[in-house]
Amino acid sequence: MFPHPAKLALSASNEPGMKPLGMQGLVAAVVTPMTGDGELNLGLVPEIVDHLERNRIAGVYIAGSTGEGMSLSDEERMAVAEAYLQHCQGRMHAVVQVGHNSMKAAAALAAHAQANGADAISATPTGYFQAEGERGLVGLMAAIAEGAPATPFYYYHIPALSGASMNPMRFTELAGKEIPTFCGIKYTDAGTSYNLSSLQKAGPGLEFLSGTDEAYLQSLAQGYEGAVGSTYNYAAPLYHQVRKAFEEGDLTGARLWQARALEMLEAMLGTCGRASLKAMMSMVGIDCGPARRPIEPATSEQLSDLRNQLEAMGWFDWINTE
Numbered sequence: 001m002f003p004h005p006a007k008l009a010l011s012a013s014n015e016p017g018m019k020p021l022g023m024q025g026l027v028a029a030v031v032t033p034m035t036g037d038g039e040l041n042l043g044l045v046p047e048i049v050d051h052l053e054r055n056r057i058a059g060v061y062i063a064g065s066t067g068e069g070m071s072l073s074d075e076e077r078m079a080v081a082e083a084y085l086q087h088c089q090g091r092m093h094a095v096v097q098v099g100h101n102s103m104k105a106a107a108a109l110a111a112h113a114q115a116n117g118a119d120a121i122s123a124t125p126t127g128y129f130q131a132e133g134e135r136g137l138v139g140l141m142a143a144i145a146e147g148a149p150a151t152p153f154y155y156y157h158i159p160a161l162s163g164a165s166m167n168p169m170r171f172t173e174l175a176g177k178e179i180p181t182f183c184g185i186k187y188t189d190a191g192t193s194y195n196l197s198s199l200q201k202a203g204p205g206l207e208f209l210s211g212t213d214e215a216y217l218q219s220l221a222q223g224y225e226g227a228v229g230s231t232y233n234y235a236a237p238l239y240h241q242v243r244k245a246f247e248e249g250d251l252t253g254a255r256l257w258q259a260r261a262l263e264m265l266e267a268m269l270g271t272c273g274r275a276s277l278k279a280m281m282s283m284v285g286i287d288c289g290p291a292r293r294p295i296e297p298a299t300s301e302q303l304s305d306l307r308n309q310l311e312a313m314g315w316f317d318w319i320n321t322e
Contacts, residue, residue, distance in 0.1 A: 018152050018153075018180065018181045018182075018183055019152070019183070020152060020183040020184050020205070020206060020207035021059070021093050021095075021119055021120055021152060021183070021207065022207065022225075022226075023058050023059050023093055023207070023209065023225070023226035024058055024225050024226060025056070025057075025058040025225075025226065025227075025240075025243070026056070026057050026058055026226075026227055026229070026232040026236055026239055026240075027057070027058055027059040027060065027061055027093070027095070027209065027226055027227065027228040027229070027232070028052050028057045028059070028060050028061065028228075028229070028230075028232045028233045028236075029060075029061045029064050029065065029066035029067065029228055029229055029230050029232070029233075030048065030052075030060045030061065030062055030066065030067055030084060030233065031048075031066055031067055031068075031233065031277075031278045031281055031288050032063065032067045032068050032069075032072065032076075032080050032288075033045065033048065033281075033286075033288040033289060034288065034289035034290065034292065035289055036289060036290065038289070038290065038292050040076055040079060040080065041288070041289055042079060042080065042083040044286060044288060045083040045084055045087055046087050047286055048233075048281075048286060048288075049084070049087040049088055049091065049092075051284065051286060052092065052233065052236075053091055053092065055236040055237065056236065056240065057092060057232060057236060058092060058093060058226065059088075059092050059093030059094065059095065059119075059226075060084055060088055060092060060093070060094050060095070061095045061097060061122065061186070061228045062080060062081055062084045062085075062094060062095065062096045062097060063077050063080055063081060063096060063097045063098075064097040064122070064124075064156065064186075064228075065158065065230075066230040066233075066277050066278070067080065067097070068278075068291065068292050068295070069097050069099070070099075070124075070127075071292045071293075071294070071295070072292075074100075074105055074108070074109065077098075077109060078109065078112050081096045081109075081112065081113055081116060081118070082116050085113075085116045085117050085118055086116075089117060093119045093120070094117075094118055094119050094120075095118065095119060095120040095121065095122050095154065096109070096110075096113035096118045096120075096121050096122070097121075097122045097123065097124065097156060098110045098113060098121050098122070098123050098144060098147075099122075099123035099124030099125065099126075099144070099156060100123075100126075101126050101127060101128050101129070103126075103140060103143045103144065106123060106143075106144040106147070107143060107144055107146060107147030108147060109147070110123075110144055110145065110146075110147030110148040110151070111147040111148055113148060113151065114147075114148035114149075114150060114151045118148075118151060119151075119152070120151060120152040120153065120154055120183065121144075121145070121148050121151050121152070121153055121154070122153070122154040122155070122156045122186055123141060123144045123145075123153070123155065123156055124156045124158060124162050125137055125140060125141075125162050125164040126140060127162055130164060131164060131166070133166065134166045134167055134170040134171045134174055135174060137164060137166050137171055138171060138174045138175050138178050138179065141153070141155055141175060141179060141182075142175075142178055142179045145179050145180075145181050145182065148181070149180070149181065150181075151181060152181055152183040153179060153181040153182050153183060154183055154184050154185060154186050154207070154209070155171070155175065155182070155184075155185045155186070156185075156186045156188070157185050157186065157187050157188060157189060157211075158186075158188040158189065158211065159189055168185065168187070168189075168192075168195065168199060169195065169198050169199060169201075169202040170202075172185065172199055172202040172203040172206065173202045173203070175203075176202075176203050176206065182206070183206060183207055184203070184206040184207035184208050184209065185199065185206070185208050185209070186209045186211050186228050187199070187208055187209060187210060187211050188211030188212055188228075189211075189212075190212040190214060190215045193210060193212060193215055193218060193219060193222060193224075194222060196208060196222045196223055196224060197222075197223075207225075207226070208224065209224065209226045209227060209228050210222075210224040210226070210227040210228070211227070211228050211229065212229070213227075213229040213230060213231045213232070213239075213261065213265065214261075214262060214265060216229070216239050216242055216243075216258060216261065217242050217246065217254050217255065217258040220242070220243060220246045220254075221246070227239075230277040231261065231264065231265065231268075231277070231280070233280070233281060234280045234281060234283060234284045234319070235261065235264060235280075235315075235318075235319055236319075237318065237319045237320070237321050238257055238260055238261045238264070238318055238319065238321075239257075239261065241253070241257040241321060242254050242257040242258050242261070245257060260313075260315075260318055263313055264310065264313070264315055267306060267309040267310060267313070268280060268306060270309075271298075271302045271303075271305045271306040271309065272298035272302045272303065272306055273295075273296065273298075274291070274295050274296075275290070275291040275295055275296060275297055275298040275302075276298065276306065277291075278290075278291050279291070279298045279303060279306070280306075282303070283306075283307065283310065283315075283316075284319070
């Protein structure tokens with residue numbers, strides 16, 4: 001079982017006011033299953049969670065970029081959160097992404113997540129009217145976190161999509177002082193992932209989760225303990241092999257398995273584009289439907305091309321290595 005973290009008092013040493021989850025290993029940024037016509041198909045969630053548990057996934061990240069959270073209505077986001085939270089309880093950690101262009105709506109989503117037993121909430125910054133500097137960003141995140149005052153909060157740093165390219169160390173320093181539930185960052189910025197030691201210095205005791213699948217080996221070398229990613233849904237065995245080889249000091253083996261993950265990603269993005277992040281679920285036997293626009297859904301021809309490339313490289317053998 002994963003008990004809900006107990007709230008702690010803030011200390012002068014800038015230790016977090018709430019215990020981070022301490023996630024070790026892979027956290028799947030789960031997809032939102034849909035029917036062929038783009039409606040929610042939440043009856044698939046139990047099958048997805050069973051699949052993730054078999055593949056030793058440590059947690060799920062719900063309604064993030066991979067989960068198309070920003071393309072869902074608020075009611076749909078709540079329904080998706082409820083479905084995953086129900087089936088993950090006692091099996092793996094569950095984090096609900098509640099970022100929104102409306103702070104009122106984000107706080108309501110946070111409150112809903114807390115009421116339904118989320119282990120943590122997380123939020124992207126606003127994407128239309130953007131925060132003014134690090135202090136403004138902290139103010140926005142504080143307004144969201146207040147909606148779930150008994151639940152750990154993780155900022156979702158993804159400047160390539162959010163457009164918020166604030167200094168993450170300065171944000172961490174300020175958030176640690178001004179957001180009682182702040183526990184860390186889901187850090188999706190491969191170009192600056194080397195900042196881990198600086199982040200840890202800015203926020204002692206906080207949890208920083210690597211968010212770039214392509215750089216999983218590099219994240220291990222940096223010292224990241226947990227990683228959140230899209231391809232962990234269907235390719236977890238590849239990344240388990242990366243970590244196993246790395247921890248055994250076998251850098252040649254670690255590089256080999258990371259290179260295989262990159263070969264997979266190149267085939268995915270080269271055939272189906274961003275839609276592949278969801279379409280790949282069909283490759284492990286769980287058809288989660290098409291991506292919702294503005295992501296362009298994958299065509300049957302693209303999916304066939306992707307499957308052929310995966311077969312040619314040996315991917316179906318790679319994911320059955322354990």
